[in-house]
Amino acid sequence: MNKFSDYFLNIFCLVIIVGALGLLSHTARGQDPSTKPVQFILSCTIPSGQLVCSNNVKMPSGKQLNIEFVSAKVSISSDQSPQLRIFTPSFDLANPGGTINLGHYITLNLSPRIPASSDRYYASQQVRLYIMEGGTITIEGRRYNTANASATFEVTFSGHLIDVP
Numbered sequence: 001m002n003k004f005s006d007y008f009l010n011i012f013c014l015v016i017i018v019g020a021l022g023l024l025s026h027t028a029r030g031q032d033p034s035t036k037p038v039q040f041i042l043s044c045t046i047p048s049g050q051l052v053c054s055n056n057v058k059m060p061s062g063k064q065l066n067i068e069f070v071s072a073k074v075s076i077s078s079d080q081s082p083q084l085r086i087f088t089p090s091f092d093l094a095n096p097g098g099t100i101n102l103g104h105y106i107t108l109n110l111s112p113r114i115p116a117s118s119d120r121y122y123a124s125q126q127v128r129l130y131i132m133e134g135g136t137i138t139i140e141g142r143r144y145n146t147a148n149a150s151a152t153f154e155v156t157f158s159g160h161l162i163d164v165p
Helices: 003-028
Strands: 035-046 052-058 063-076 082-091 099-106 119-131 136-143 151-163
Touching: 035 136, 063 082, 063 136, 082 119, 082 151, 099 119, 119 136, 136 151
Parallel strands: none
Antiparallel strands: 035 052, 035 151, 052 136, 063 119, 063 151, 082 099, 082 136
16 A cells, blocks of 8 residues: 555544544443433413412423423512422323322522512422423422412423433
8 A cells, every 4th residue: 555545544544433432432421312401491470369370391202301400490479488399290000001190399498588579489409300202291389378469480400301212
């Protein structure tokens, strides 16, 4: 072989090696190409005089959602106590072949009050929630007495959307 052919052969081998190392590095970090990082927000507002609000999103066909982290912000009048639940579907072990919605309570912490504003509650929580293909994830905001003011719940989810074979 001549020097010109050797040069291109070396470049070709180098490209193959770098590509293989990149693929190994990607897989070694646990990032399967069939999974995609995802973040989204669900929010709802309890109108004045009511107790509950909710919002949901349904998983698309061929996808499963694994949620790893949840954060939330609640704005509510100071005479109110908020509660936040996230509902996810699960196989029902008591009824083989059936599903049930399970409620997961998220711990809300009251933030120091800013004068002339509503109370703010925050949450940051590591979780392991799984929403199967075609399942729906729902947030539910609740307060324990009606008020002449609204209450707003905003929940941010982080996790992975996974291809279902």
